[in-house]
Amino acid sequence: MRSISDAKRKFSRALYPGRFQPFHLGHLWAVQQILKDSEEIIIMVGSALQSHVLNNPFTAGERVTMIKLALNEAQVDPAKYYIIPVTDLDIHGIWVSHVCSLVPKFDVVYSNEPLTRRLFIEANFNVQSIPYFKRDECSSTEIRERMIRDKNWQSLLPKSVAEYIRQIQGVERLRDLMKTDKAPINK
Amino acid sequence: MRSISDAKRKFSRALYPGRFQPFHLGHLWAVQQILKDSEEIIIMVGSALQSHVLNNPFTAGERVTMIKLALNEAQVDPAKYYIIPVTDLDIHGIWVSHVCSLVPKFDVVYSNEPLTRRLFIEANFNVQSIPYFKRDECSSTEIRERMIRDKNWQSLLPKSVAEYIRQIQGVERLRDLMKTDKAPINK
Amino acid sequence: MRSISDAKRKFSRALYPGRFQPFHLGHLWAVQQILKDSEEIIIMVGSALQSHVLNNPFTAGERVTMIKLALNEAQVDPAKYYIIPVTDLDIHGIWVSHVCSLVPKFDVVYSNEPLTRRLFIEANFNVQSIPYFKRDECSSTEIRERMIRDKNWQSLLPKSVAEYIRQIQGVERLRDLMKTDKAPINK
Amino acid sequence: MRSISDAKRKFSRALYPGRFQPFHLGHLWAVQQILKDSEEIIIMVGSALQSHVLNNPFTAGERVTMIKLALNEAQVDPAKYYIIPVTDLDIHGIWVSHVCSLVPKFDVVYSNEPLTRRLFIEANFNVQSIPYFKRDECSSTEIRERMIRDKNWQSLLPKSVAEYIRQIQGVERLRDLMKTDKAPINK
Amino acid sequence: MRSISDAKRKFSRALYPGRFQPFHLGHLWAVQQILKDSEEIIIMVGSALQSHVLNNPFTAGERVTMIKLALNEAQVDPAKYYIIPVTDLDIHGIWVSHVCSLVPKFDVVYSNEPLTRRLFIEANFNVQSIPYFKRDECSSTEIRERMIRDKNWQSLLPKSVAEYIRQIQGVERLRDLMKTDKAPINK
Amino acid sequence: MRSISDAKRKFSRALYPGRFQPFHLGHLWAVQQILKDSEEIIIMVGSALQSHVLNNPFTAGERVTMIKLALNEAQVDPAKYYIIPVTDLDIHGIWVSHVCSLVPKFDVVYSNEPLTRRLFIEANFNVQSIPYFKRDECSSTEIRERMIRDKNWQSLLPKSVAEYIRQIQGVERLRDLMKTDKAPINK
8 A cells, every 4th residue: 555655665654642731832843753764644633521610621532623724724635644543542441542542543642741752652653853943832731721811822723723723712711711709818 | 481571581482500519609690680581491401410529529419409499489480490410421411412412492691711612602692791699708619618617608609408418418528529539748 | 287188198298200201181180189298399391301202291390380281270389399300310229319400308208100100119119009090091192193193182181281382382392202214115 | 624625525524423333334434425514524433342142243452443344455545534433421401512523523424324323413512414335234233143143244345344353352242142051942 | 381291382370351240261262372372361350349240240259259160170279370359440541451450460461352452462462362251151141040030040150150050059149130120110 | 256265356357557658567557466465356447549649559450469468477367357458438427328338348547547437437337546566667669669669678577578569569650740841940
C-alpha cells in the first residue's frame, strides 16, 4: 500500500492523541512533523465527552471542526489523516485497549504526556516524543488564559480556527464558565 | 389549561434546578418568587446520586423530603409544584437534553449558577436570575459550615427541615465525614 | 404528622413502582386504592431513561406529565402524592438500595411484578399486591397494541392522558417505531 | 466556504449514520449519492464499542479502516468526508444531542432506519431517505449470513474491503462466534 | 517459586472463567483437572453484577461462597486457588484487557465458551478446552430447569452447595422469577 | 461449621476493606489481629479499576498478587481468607449494598476510614476500629512518597511484596506518573 514517495517514511500509521482545547499552531506543527516520518496520522481527540468546563471548553464536534479547518488552511493532504474522537474511560488499566478498538491500527504513538506515554509503553508500543513549538506560548492552557483576560490569543492559532472560535462565541463561553454564584468570601 | 387567576402569570412552567444541600430559607423564598411569574414550578433536585460527602451530605430521597416539608410548612399550594430528582450525567454537551427527557416541559429556567445558565442559554432557553435572599447567610455552604462548627444553623432553615435533619442525625453525619484516618502531617 | 382523618390508615407512605407506558385507568384505580390504606403515595416512574422503543415509547418527563394530568382529572389530593422518576440500574442485587436513596422513606411497597416483589421481599420490606382493574384491557401492553392497530385505546385512559398523547403525537411515534428498513424476508 | 462547484449543492454537510458491519457496495453507493447533494459528509460509525457478536462482528477501528479503504478505492475526494465513530448511549431521549456533541455541525441526516429517523425528526432535523442499491443482496445481514455459510460474499463488497476482511480473518471470527458450548438439546 | 512437586506442571497459573450459576460437580471436576497441569488456578466469577434473573439467579457473593464450600468439601488445597468476581464490561473489544487488570498474571486460559475463547485467542493467549463431565446433566441450565420443576437437582451439586442453596432459599427465588404479572394471552 | 479452635472467636467472617496501594506491614498486622477475633476474613481490594495514578498506582490484579505473597510469607492459613477486588460505584448511598452483593456474608467490618465507617454504620453493621501498627511509617501515602524520593521504602513492606514491586518496575511507574509535560510556570 506504500507509495514510492512514502518508501522513506519510517512508520505506516502514527497515533497522535491530544485534547486540543483548542487546536493551536503547536499542534499543527506537530502534525506536520509526524507526517515526515509516518505515511498516515490518526489525530485522536481525547476526552471527547468533556466540554463546557474551564480546561475543556469545546465539544468534540467543535474540536474536530477546528482541526479540519487548520489542516485545510495549512494544505495538509486530506488523504493522510484521520480525526477520531475518543471518549474517556477513566480506567487506566484498559485505556490503551479501548483506544485500539476505536481507531485503525498504528505502529507508533507520539505524545509528551507522562500518563499516556507510560500506558502505551507498558503495552509495548513504540512511543515517541514531540519536539515543542514555541512551548511557552503555544499551550492550550496559556491560550485559554489569554482568552479570559482578553490578551492576544489569536496569533497562537491558525487563522481559520481563531475565526471559528469567534463564530461559536467560544470566548464568551469561557468567560461565563469563569463566573461564580458564590457570595464573596470576605464577608 | 390556565385558570383565570393564572392569566397574569408570564410563564406556564418554570424549571428551578439546585442541589439543595440542604433546602434553606433562600430556596424557599426563591420558589415563592418564581411562582409569582409562573403557574407551575419544577424543583429539580440535581446531583441526585451524590450523598455522604462534605458538600453533598444528603441523599436525593432526604432532599425531596426536606423540600416537601418546607413547602407544606410555608403552605405553598401542592398542585403547583413538582419535586424531581435528576442524576448527574457528567457530559455537559448533552445535559440539557438529559434534563428535558426527565421532567415535564417548561418555558423558563431560573438559575444563578454560571454553567447551568450557559448550557440552557446555548440550548436557546429563556434563563432568568433569582434575586438573592440574605445571600451571605442563606447559602448551603455556610449552613454546612455552621453545622460542623456547632454554630446557629437552624435559623437559616424552615423549622420542619431543621427538625428533620435532627431526626436523621444529619449533623453527626457531616461531622463524621470531616474526620480523617491519615496520620497527622507534622511528624 | 398524621392528621386525624389519617389515623385509620395502616401505612404512612407507600411506594408504587411502575413504568406507566402509558398511565391508564388501572394505574389510576390502583393509586386510589393504595391511598385508602396509606397517608401518602410515591408513584415511582421506573426505567426513567428508557423511551422511543416499542414497549417503552414515552420519556420519563412525558410520563410524569400524564400522571399529573390523570390525578388532577380524578381530583386526587396533590398533597398526598410524589411522582418520582427513577433510572434503571441493571444491577438487581443493589436496586432496592438505589430506589431507597432516591425517594422519601416508605413503609410498604405495592407491586404485582415478580422481580420487584422478590427484590423488596429479600430486603425485608412489606410488599402488597394490587387488585387488578379490568386486567385484560387495562394493560399498557394491550393499549400500545391498540394504538398501533388503530383500535379504541382512548377509553382505557383518563381523558386528559388520551388528549396529551394526541398532542405529543404519541401514536405516530409508536407506529414509526414499528417500521423496519430490512428487506422483506421472502426473497 | 462554498466553492463555485459546490454552489449547486443543496446542503453544506450531511450526517450519514450506520453500523457498517461490514461496509458494502450499497453503503459506498449511498455515500456517492449523498455527495451529489451535499458538500461534505460525516460517515458516523454507530455502536462504536460493539464488536465480536454475530450482528456486530467488527470493532469501530476495523470499520473505520474498511470505510477509508473503500472510499480510496472508489476515488472519493478525501477532503469531502469525515469518518467518526460514535459510542451508543442507550438513552434514546438524548441520543441526538449526544451525536451532535461529537460531530461537526450538519444540516441534513440521511437514514432509512426508523428509530434514527424518528429521533432526528423529533429534534427538528431535515431527514432524507437513501435510495437502496441492490437491496436484497447489499445488506450487511445478508453478507454476514453468506460469510458464515461460505457463499459468495466478496462480490457485495469493495475489493479492498473484502481483502481487508481476509487479512484480519473476519470470516473465522464470525464462524467462531456461531459456535456454542451448550449440550445438544435432543438428549 | 515452583515447589518440587509442581515441577512437572505445565503452567504456573491458569484462568478459569465461568458464571457458575450455580457451581456444580462439572465445575468442580474441571478445577481438579486444571490443577493437574497448573500450579495455581484463578476461578473467575463472571457477570459479577448479574443476579436475580432466570439464567443468573445468584449474586457474586453467593457464588463465591458456593465455590469455597465446594472446594473445601473436595479438600482442594486453599493455597492453590483464587476466587475473583469480575464485572461485565459489555465492550468485547477490551474485555480481555479488563480481566487482566483485575486478576493476577496467568499463562493459560481454560474455556469452552466460543466468545471467551475467541477474545483470548485474538489477544494471543494460550487457550485450552475443558473435558466435559457428565455434560448432559452437569450443566447450570439443566440444574436451574430441575430446580424450577422440582426434579432431582441436588445430585448434580456438591453436597455443601446444595445445602447452601437451601439455606438462602435459592429455589424459591428462581420460582418467583418464573412468575409473571401479565394477563394470560388466550383471552 | 465452626471448628473447636474457632469456638472462642467472636465473629464468623470479617470484612476488611482497603485500597492497599501497596499492601504493607501495617495491613499484614491488621489481618493477623482481625483473625484473632474472626474465623475468616474477606480482604476487599477497593477502587479495583483505579490504577496508574499517583495515589492509586497498582492495578487490582497486582494488589491481589501482593496480598497473596504477603500472606504466604507470613504463613497465614489460606483457608481463612478471601481476597476480593471490588469496583468503585461512586454512589455512596448504595455502596454498602454493592459490596454486599459481591462478597460472602460477613458479620463485622474493620475500618478506620471515616466514610466507610459511616456508610456501614448507617446500614446497621457492626463496625470495629483497627489498632494502628507504626502508623507514621506504615502508611501507603508515606511509602509512595519514599518510592518517589528513593528513600528506604522496602523496610515497610513484606519482603516478597517489595521484591514483586521491583519485578513489575513499580517505582519507575510511580516516577513516570510524577512527570509533567506542562511548561515551567516561572516564565
